[in-house]
């Protein structure tokens with residue numbers, strides 16, 4: 001296992017993180033009831049991941065039973081507390097005091113007296129960012145917990161558009177960011193660059209599920225990345241970037257770990273095989289009129305909340321790489337009222353034309369939105 005300094009937090013983290021989002025029955029209500037088979041699943045998964053050298057566990061207040069499951073199993077594993085780091089997260093709250101209480105509750109559930117990392121979970125909207133950073137806002141609750149020695153470094157995760165992410169990073173008040181950035185979604189590259197310049201730790205969220213449903217790739221994608229399986233291609237592409245420190249894998253079965261460990265060799269992460277696969281993917285993607293959308297996001301905001309660049313990206317992946325199941329899975333989640341997938345589907349477009357003069361590629365966005373929606377739901 002390789003370890004990297006997690007920005008300037010003083011921690012050395014394994015390049016894989018054990019995510020705590022997908023434990024067996026982990027989302028079933030009630031969340032304070034911990035079935036025996038869930039506990040056994042967590043025990044097996046943690047034994048495998050910690051045994052392989054993973055030293056960062058990631059969970060959240062909002063991950064169902066996750067904090068409680070970890071709290072029950074961690075003391076039974078016989079591993080010294082200093083041999084692993086724990087990150088938890090909590091959704092933004094209106095006040096600092098409420099966030100401070102979230103930290104206390106995380107500690108109680110996890111059965112720990114200190115968390116090396118704590119994040120605001122989902123700074124997704126303008127209102128989230130403004131209220132978190134305001135005097136008396138929830139970030140102050142984490143900073144208070146930090147002064148009290150309850151948490152080490154403070155960071156955030158987000159599904160926000162790139163400009164808002166850049167603003168949050170540029171505030172200088174976060175030591176790390178949990179980022180959505182993958183080979184198949186690269187708009188957040190400026191966020192990665194700014195985080196690197198500021199010495200922040202960077203954790204990549206869900207690289208293979210939200211990063212492309214790569215556990216079950218379509219034949220066309222397999223062909224283009226061969227001899228590397230798409231999971232290896234994506235993980236090696238990410239790990240080749242020195243500003244990326246760890247990839248969070250939501251392992252739900254101990255056997256799943258072997259696939260990921262295969263991404264770690266041979267070194268370097270980017271060699272002739274990876275470059276050739278990348279060229280084939282680029283050539284396949286360029287062969288589509290939708291390739292002219294550069295994902296610049298200048299068309300936003302759309303008054304109807306249509307998630308224009310993301311929608312075009314998904315359509316492009318479906319058309320050129322056969323990633324239709326992934327495109328439909330993500331498209332279905334768009335909902336302007338949802339904090340986690342902010343943005344509307346293409347059928348919300350009412351042809352107002354506002355986006356047209358802002359698009360540097362002069363794309364016929366309203367027409368494309370009609371076509372894409374028909375393709376996604378058809």
Ligand code: SF4
Nearest residue numbers: 302349350352353355
């Ligand atoms: S034309 Fe459609 S996509 Fe463009 S800004 Fe108007 S509603 Fe949004």
Ligand code: SF4
Nearest residue numbers: 293294296297299359
């Ligand atoms: S402005 Fe045009 S090129 Fe940029 S993301 Fe929007 S549609 Fe794509």
